[in-house]
Amino acid sequence: xxxxxxxxxxxxxxxxxxxxxxxxxxxxxxxxxxxxxxxxxxxxxxxxxxxxxxxxxxxxxxxxxxxxxxxxxxxxxxxxxxxxxxxxxxxxxxxxxxxxxxxxxxxxxxxxxxxxxxxxxxxxxxxxxxxxxxxxxxxxxxxxxxxxxxxxxxxxxxxxxxxxxxxxxxxxxxxxxxxxxxxxxxxxxxxxxxxxxxxxxxxxxxxxxxxxxxxxxxxxxxxxxxxxxxxxxxxxxxxxxxxxxxxxxxxxxxxxxxxxxxxxxxxxxxxxxxxxxxxxxxxxxxxxxxxxxxxxxxxxxxxxxxxxxxxxxxxxxxxxxxxxxxxxxxxxxxxxxxxxxxxxxxxxxxxxxxxxxxxxxxxxxxxxxxxxxxxxxxxxxxxxxxxxxxxxxxxxxxxxxxxxxxxxxxxx
Numbered sequence: 001x002x003x004x005x006x007x008x009x010x011x012x013x014x015x016x017x018x019x020x021x022x023x024x025x026x027x028x029x030x031x032x033x034x035x036x037x038x039x040x041x042x043x044x045x046x047x048x049x050x051x052x053x054x055x056x057x058x059x060x061x062x063x064x065x066x067x068x069x070x071x072x073x074x075x076x077x078x079x080x081x082x083x084x085x086x087x088x089x090x091x092x093x094x095x096x097x098x099x100x101x102x103x104x105x106x107x108x109x110x111x112x113x114x115x116x117x118x119x120x121x122x123x124x125x126x127x128x129x130x131x132x133x134x135x136x137x138x139x140x141x142x143x144x145x146x147x148x149x150x151x152x153x154x155x156x157x158x159x160x161x162x163x164x165x166x167x168x169x170x171x172x173x174x175x176x177x178x179x180x181x182x183x184x185x186x187x188x189x190x191x192x193x194x195x196x197x198x199x200x201x202x203x204x205x206x207x208x209x210x211x212x213x214x215x216x217x218x219x220x221x222x223x224x225x226x227x228x229x230x231x232x233x234x235x236x237x238x239x240x241x242x243x244x245x246x247x248x249x250x251x252x253x254x255x256x257x258x259x260x261x262x263x264x265x266x267x268x269x270x271x272x273x274x275x276x277x278x279x280x281x282x283x284x285x286x287x288x289x290x291x292x293x294x295x296x297x298x299x300x301x302x303x304x305x306x307x308x309x310x311x312x313x314x315x316x317x318x319x320x321x322x323x324x325x326x327x328x329x330x331x332x333x334x335x336x337x338x339x340x341x342x343x344x345x346x347x348x349x350x351x352x353x354x355x356x357x358x359x360x361x362x363x364x365x366x367x368x369x370x371x372x373x374x375x376x377x378x379x380x381x382x383x384x385x386x387x388x389x390x391x392x393x394x395x396x397x398x399x400x401x402x403x404x405x406x407x408x409x410x411x412x
Contacts, residue, residue: 029088034126036081036093038072038114041132044101047077052097054081059090059118069097088122095130103171104140104340105297106180107216110173139171141180142341142391143295144226147380147407148285149367151236151243158377162236162243163285164409167295167341168226168383170391177221178214179299180340181275182229182253184285185292185355186331189346189364190371192353193315195328200357203333204294204342205313208283209305210253210272211298224389227251228409231284233267242378244409255282275302276332286345288376289367292355294342296334309333336360343381343397347371363398380407 036054040047054067065086073080081095096113114130121128143165150160165182169175186207187195199205212219212227221227233252236243246252247268254271255264262281275298277283285291298305312329336357344354344364350371354364368376382405383391392400 029123031086031088031121031123031126032084034083034086034121035128036083036095037075037127037129038079038081038095039129039131040077040079040099040101042077044077044099044103044108046100046102047074048100049074049079050098050100052079052095054083054093054095056083056086057092057094058087059092061087061089063087086121086126089120091119091121092117093119093128093130099132103173103175105299105338106140106175106340107178108171108173108175109220139390140169140340141167141175141177141221141295142170142383142393143293143343144168144170144383144391145380145408146285146293146343146345147409148287148289148345149376149379149407150287151240151410152377153240153242158287159236159240159243160284160287161232161234162240162246163231163287164244164246164249165229165285165293166226166408167229168391169221169223170393172223174220174222176214176217177212177219177227178216179211179297181209181211181296181298181334182272183294183296183334183339184208185294186278186328187355188290189292189344189355190290190350190352195313195315197311197313199311199333200355201336203335204296204339204356204360206276206332206334207278207291209275209298209332209334210277210283211275211302212251213270213273229253229272230267230269232265233269234265244407246409253283255279257281273302275305288347288371288373289345289381290347292342292344292361292364294334294356294360295340296338297340298334299338305332341393343401345381347373359395361395361397363396363400365397365401365403367404376404378407378410379404381405382408 052069056065071082093116100109145166147164183206186205227250230246230249230252233249235245235247249269251272252269264282314327317326342356342360344361365381367379381401
């Protein structure tokens with residue numbers, strides 16, 4: 001009997017020691033320094049983070065640890081967040097803030113939030129990586145439509161004052177359109193010459209350059225939104241009932257001229273900053289599409305460009321047995337690296353070559369299959385969209401554009 005009592009006492013002591021050793025009062029390890037690396041997309045440059053906060057919520061205890069912007073350390077393009085004296089456990093992690101940056105040379109900004117659920121943080125696993133994935137690597141500003149054909153009057157005459165070009169922010173972030181210029185090619189796609197020097201692989205030869213003004217962050221364009229740039233930002237239906245009301249355009253191409261026979265109506269929209277145009281009167285797009293067009297982020301001053309980006313091109317004019325060296329002087333060039341998007345335009349029956357380097361546009365598009373095609377009026381070239389609503393941009397206008405599409409603004 002005594003032996004049985006003694007055994008019972010020993011079992012109770014062992015059970016009590018087990019309870020004591022397994023007690024929740026045991027200290028939980030504390031991690032001296034845990035880190036969260038916030039990875040920023042590599043295509044973003046000049047990244048500045050502001051108003052940022054990291055929140056780590058312990059799944060078991062519901063304790064919340066908050067780390068503000070002062071403990072975000074920039075390392076290259078990324079940011080490292082230092083979490084000191086963090087209790088080991090499972091956490092839900094959220095990081096939010098605001099990024100300013102440049103994308104393809106264009107200023108942009110974006111609010112962001114990234115989350116990671118049920119992250120185990122221990123003495124052997126205390127470095128977490130989180131990627132801001134809300135930015136598309138491909139995107140930025142693209143030309144989404146060019147309406148160069150104009151409309152036709154009731155008498156069958158051409159009317160070109162209602163031409164326009166639309167550029168769209170094809171990215172997932174807000175971008176600023178300040179300093180983006182619309183360029184028209186100096187060379188015709190219907191007249192191939194062996195120009196010397198041949199600068200096509202490095203520069204785009206232009207005969208017109210009109211730039212969106214601003215101080216760097218004056219013209220924000222939200223994701224998927226567009227800017228409408230009109231040759232004349234007026235209600236054209238007053239004069240030409242078959243035309244378009246462009247009085248709501250965002251900007252217009254305006255030319256001051258001393259020639260009384262050519263006056264340019266100054267519409268409601270702000271004027272583009274005219275850097276250069278070949279004509280001494282009024283600028284309009286080539287109504288049959290013989291000139292290619294591009295948009296570029298101008299990366300120098302107007303004065304520097306006019307002084308240091310001018311050049312002369314020579315070529316051999318040949319007509320039958322007659323030949324003579326000719327010079328096109330006073331041309332201007334824009335580095336291909338500044339160009340955000342470009343579109344080769346032409347007409348199949350008279351097309352001879354592309355005047356944009358293939359790295360910018362390896363194809364071409366059109367309105368009208370023959371020169372002076374009477375069916376070209378009211379039509380434009382419009383960029384295609386993918387299943388997600390993004391504009392397709394393969395740097396090949398043959399693939400990317402719908403030729404001879406009904407002008408979108410005529411439908412409104």
